[in-house]
Amino acid sequence: MIPTHWFLILSAILFTIGVCGVLTRKNGITIFMCIELMVNAVNLTFVAYARQFHQIHGLLFVFFVMAIAAAEAAVGLAIFISLFHHRHTIDVDEANLMRW
Amino acid sequence: MFEYVIFFFFAAVAVIFALVVITNRNPVVGALSLVVSFFALAVMYVLLEAPFLAALQVIVYAGAIMVLFLFVIMLLNLQHQEEPRTRPVQQFLGYTSSAAFGLALIYYLAKFGVTKLPEGPFVSDARMVGIKMFEAYIFPFEMVSILLLAAIVGALLLSGRAGVAKDEETT
Numbered sequence: 197m198i199p200t201h202w203f204l205i206l207s208a209i210l211f212t213i214g215v216c217g218v219l220t221r222k223n224g225i226t227i228f229m230c231i232e233l234m235v236n237a238v239n240l241t242f243v244a245y246a247r248q249f250h251q252i253h254g255l256l257f258v259f260f261v262m263a264i265a266a267a268e269a270a271v272g273l274a275i276f277i278s279l280f281h282h283r284h285t286i287d288v289d290e291a292n293l294m295r296w
Numbered sequence: 297m298f299e300y301v302i303f304f305f306f307a308a309v310a311v312i313f314a315l316v317v318i319t320n321r322n323p324v325v326g327a328l329s330l331v332v333s334f335f336a337l338a339v340m341y342v343l344l345e346a347p348f349l350a351a352l353q354v355i356v357y358a359g360a361i362m363v364l365f366l367f368v369i370m371l372l373n374l375q376h377q378e379e380p381r382t383r384p385v386q387q388f389l390g391y392t393s394s395a396a397f398g399l400a401l402i403y404y405l406a407k408f409g410v411t412k413l414p415e416g417p418f419v420s421d422a423r424m425v426g427i428k429m430f431e432a433y434i435f436p437f438e439m440v441s442i443l444l445l446a447a448i449v450g451a452l453l454l455s456g457r458a459g460v461a462k463d464e465e466t467t
Contacts, residue, residue: 198303198343201409205402206307206340210314210333212398217318219390225323225369229330232361233314236337239353247344247418248410252428255420258349259429262356263440267447269361273368274454280372 203244211237224276224286228269235265303343310336323374327365334358348422 210233217230239258246254276286283290309332316329334357341350429437 197413198299199411199413201405201411202303202307203340203344204405204409206310208398208401208405209311212394212401213311213314213318215397216390216394219394220387221318223323223374225365225374226317226326229317229323229326229365232330232357233317233333236334236357240337240340243341243344243346243349246346246420248414250414250416250418252420252424253432255346255349255425256429256433259352259425260433260436260440262352263444266356266361267444269364270447270451271454273364274451277368277372277455286372286374 200244200248203240207237207240207244210234210240222287222289224279224288224291225273227288228272228276232265232269235261299343302339306336306339309333310340323369324366327362327369330365331358331362334362345418346420348420348425 214230214234214237217233218227221227221230239261242254242258242261246252279291280286313329313333313336317326317333320326320329334353338350338353338358341347341353
């Protein structure tokens with residue numbers, strides 16, 4: 197049986213990669229994928245602690261996080277489609293107005 | 297021993313393909329490597345004795361959400377668009393601050409993390425998850441369904457061509 201802290205360290209590495217992507221990239225869709233990466237890292241932490249403390253609540257939280265990530269991806273991608281129709285780019289530096 | 301081999305192999309796969317996501321300039325390559333990373337995370341869930349969540353990870357994340365991403369990338373035809381370079385100062389600040397954040401995270405995990413093994417097997421199949429969800433978490437479950445409905449309506453409203461048609465009328 198693998199100790200829990202290995203999973204926590206893997207989750208920390210994945211979360212850091214996600215943070216790095218959000219901070220350094222300009223392509224909106226890539227930033228979104230990095231957010232998904234961070235969400236998955238947090239899910240891994242939830243599952244690792246659920247096994248550590250024998251609590252099934254952690255798994256249910258992962259279920260809810262997945263549902264909310266799906267909702268967020270749908271709305272966010274719709275916003276990028278709308279931005280692309282108006283500006284013909286998804287560079288997040290170009291999106292500096294709330295309405296146009 | 298065999299478990300450790302599987303763990304380190306798939307951990308390496310997850311990290312390497314996550315790095316491809318943030319370094320590659322082509323969003324299609326990024327989305328496909330993110331799918332591989334999610335598959336590696338599903339293997340992690342199997343190692344953590346949560347096979348139901350592993351199936352959910354493959355179906356919902358690798359199946360549904362990433363297909364949505366790929367659809368949007370291909371719909372907008374982004375493969376040929378040059379991504380402008382990040383300014384050097386921003387890039388430097390981004391890399392250093394995220395590296396500092398990650399090092400601090402790993403330091404505190406190594407210092408204060410739980411090191412003792414959990415005792416006994418952990419039963420977390422679909423039956424246990426379902427019983428808990430529909431007894432203790434029925435209200436959040438219904439809330440999530442309303443949230444998903446709101447997300448559908450919002451996505452349709454935002455991505456529809458209504459705004460574009462109005463612009464063409466006025467100009």
